[in-house]
Amino acid sequence: MSILQAENLTFSYPDGENKGQEVLHGIDLAIEEGSFVAVLGHNGSGKSTLAKHFNAILLPCGGKVYAMGIDTKDEKRLLELRKSVGMVFQNPDNQIIATVVEEDVAFALENLGVPHDEMEKRVTEALSVVDMLAYRGHAPHLLSGGQKQRVAIAGIIAMRPKVLILDEPTAMLDPKGRKEVMAALKRLNREEGITVLLITHYMDEAVQADRVVVMNEGKVLLDDTPHEVFQNIGLLQSVALDVPQSAELMYALRAEDIKVPLSVLTDENCVEVLINLLEGKYGDYRNQKFNA
Numbered sequence: 061m062s063i064l065q066a067e068n069l070t071f072s073y074p075d076g077e078n079k080g081q082e083v084l085h086g087i088d089l090a091i092e093e094g095s096f097v098a099v100l101g102h103n104g105s106g107k108s109t110l111a112k113h114f115n116a117i118l119l120p121c122g123g124k125v126y127a128m129g130i131d132t133k134d135e136k137r138l139l140e141l142r143k144s145v146g147m148v149f150q151n152p153d154n155q156i157i158a159t160v161v162e163e164d165v166a167f168a169l170e171n172l173g174v175p176h177d178e179m180e181k182r183v184t185e186a187l188s189v190v191d192m193l194a195y196r197g198h199a200p201h202l203l204s205g206g207q208k209q210r211v212a213i214a215g216i217i218a219m220r221p222k223v224l225i226l227d228e229p230t231a232m233l234d235p236k237g238r239k240e241v242m243a244a245l246k247r248l249n250r251e252e253g254i255t256v257l258l259i260t261h262y263m264d265e266a267v268q269a270d271r272v273v274v275m276n277e278g279k280v281l282l283d284d285t286p287h288e289v290f291q292n293i294g295l296l297q298s299v300a301l302d303v304p305q306s307a308e309l310m311y312a313l314r315a316e317d318i319k320v321p322l323s324v325l326t327d328e329n330c331v332e333v334l335i336n337l338l339e340g341k342y343g344d345y346r347n348q349k350f351n352a
Contacts, residue, residue, distance in 0.1 A: 063128060063223055063255050064091035064114045064145075070122035071109060083109050085278045086123070093222070096249045096256045098266040098286075101275035102300045107259050108227050110275065114257065115147045115225055128222060143172070145223040146216035150231045152208035155215065161203075162187070162196040165215045172219070186218035187211075189252065190244045206237025210244055217248065223255045224248065230262065242268060263290075263304045267325040274301070287323040306330035 069087040072080055084106050091097055091114075101107040112118040113125045116132040125132045128144045149155060158164035162183050169179045187193040190210040200208060209229055216224060226245070230238040242265055248254045258269065266272050272289040274282040276299045282289050290296070290307045297303070303311075310324045310333070320337070324330050 061093050062090040062126075063093040064257065065089070065126045066110070066113065066123065067125075068123035069110075069113065069120050069125055071113070071118060072121050082121075083278050084113075087278075087280060089273065089280060089283070091223075091255065091257060093255055094249075094253055095271060096246070096258070096269045097271045097273060098258045098260055098269035099273045099275060100260065100263075100266055100301060102261075105275040105299075106278040107275045111147070111225050111227050111257065111259050114223070115145050116141055117147070143219055144221050145225065146219060146221040148209070148212055148216055148224065148226045148229050150228045152205070152212040152232075155212040156200045156208060159199055160196075161192065161198050161200055161211055164200060164211060165196075165218050168215060168219055182218045182220070183214075186214040189217060189248060190214045191240075204237060205233045206240040209233065209237065209241050213241070213244060213248075217252075217254070221254065223257065225257045225259075227259045228261065229258075230260070230265065238262070238265070263302055267304055274299075286325055290325055291322045293322075 066087045066089045069084055070082060071084040072082045087110060099107045099111065109118060113120060113132065114127050116138055119133055127141050130137045130141045132141065156164050158167055165183045165186055166179050169182060174182070184193065187196055190213055192207065192210050192214060195203065195207065200211060203211065230241050233241065245256055245258065246268065249256045258265065260266055267286045267290070269286060272282070272284065272286050273280060274289060274296065281299065282292060290303050293303050293308065293311045304325050306324045306327060306329065307322065309330060310320050310322050313320045314322060318337070320333055324333055
């Protein structure tokens, strides 16, 4: 079942230097319930513009967008939509407004009139899910970047959304913070069943998704599993995108007619293949599949 869907979506910004210029060109995309989808693309490819349509921050100029089966142009159901489709942005400082962590997570619930006992339960559950329960009484400004972003995510999941959309949530974080946030997202997806749509420019994050959508110039260029997408190394590089270093190394070895698979995406799998090569145990690995 598609929980998010764009049908022939077109969009042009109404003002600014690109006024009237079409940014999205007839996008058709369906996101299945319970999936973890990464969206890649260089700056200006339209990936963030697309994400904002699924939360009704932006509305289509042409075509239709549905979230939870709700037409995003239906103003009467906007609150219902946004309770089910949460969105997290790059900078957690722009989303954290309270002076205590648990108060920040409870903020949206208070505005929705959630009873106090229920609110406390949801705050505790949300902070537990992102592994921040021990910090519930802390001041957010004293937390690390990764911890702040996890608090921002907790504030959204306390509303118990069905979908979590994240627009480059790790862009301002160090490697440790990025790892913390990705672990929280994978846990939300696998254990809580929340559909995750992750906008990112980090290849190592994209390989952890079930599916990768690559955008270029306002259109969907590729849409498949990480293993399939990242075998298109030449195409990805032609649109100014990197590929996982492990995949790039396998591609270079294959160019030298060394029989290695192109489906290697992680450092662990890469090490395994290289050890086998050095020990002369590899045989013909070209069609072997590796898990991310």
